[in-house]
Amino acid sequence: MRVAVALGSNLGDRAAHLAWAVGELSRIISALVVSEPVETKPVGEGLERDPDFLNAVAVGESELDPAALIAALLEIERRRGRERPYPNAPRTLDLDLILASDRIVREPGAHVPHPRFRERRFVLEPLASIAPDMVDPVTGLTAGELLARLNAAGAP
Numbered sequence: 244m245r246v247a248v249a250l251g252s253n254l255g256d257r258a259a260h261l262a263w264a265v266g267e268l269s270r271i272i273s274a275l276v277v278s279e280p281v282e283t284k285p286v287g288e289g290l291e292r293d294p295d296f297l298n299a300v301a302v303g304e305s306e307l308d309p310a311a312l313i314a315a316l317l318e319i320e321r322r323r324g325r326e327r328p329y330p331n332a333p334r335t336l337d338l339d340l341i342l343a344s345d346r347i348v349r350e351p352g353a354h355v356p357h358p359r360f361r362e363r364r365f366v367l368e369p370l371a372s373i374a375p376d377m378v379d380p381v382t383g384l385t386a387g388e389l390l391a392r393l394n395a396a397g398a399p
Contacts, residue, residue: 244344246272246312247377247386249357249366250299251337253285257297260323260336265301267319268338271312272303278369285331286363293333300341300369302377309343310353316340341366345380356381361389364398 248268252260261280269275278300285293305312316338323336341357348355356379360366367390370377375387384392 244305244346245377246303246305246343247341247370247374248272248301248316249337249339249341249360249370250301251296251339251365252335253294253296254333254335261297261299263323264319264336264338267322268301268303271307271315272301272305275301275303276373277301278373281365281369283365286365287331290331293331296365298365298369300366300373302370302374305343309340309346309348309355310350312343313340313353313355341370342377342379345378347380362393362398364390364393367393 250261250264258280265275265277280297280299283296283298285296307315320336320338325334325336326332339357340355341360343355346355361379367386371386371390375385377386379389
């Protein structure tokens, strides 16, 4: 199954956290392709003073079902020191399963496609740079088309 995973970090050595995560992801996702990192401001009310993020997207093939892959991503975050003292807290590492082929999953703790990825430039730009043809099964649009729609809307 072709999967897309968003990577982010806004604590400590952000580039080192992402590089470490890519190494860990390569153990569970084959044929891994990783975008160039982009620096972004945190998104959300009250986060204006939080450190900037370094974000990237990785695309590859996984034999794990979406729930198992999400569990593996959470374990990778934990091993890199991710803490969750409050919602949207700064983090050493954030890994989100964005797409999993044509799968649509809505279970506690497992939402695929990621519910907010279509509005997030920091996900769509890197995703479209490495997998512009990857299709969102909810809208039927490709990553490239979703990015074009975001650009046309003038979204930040």
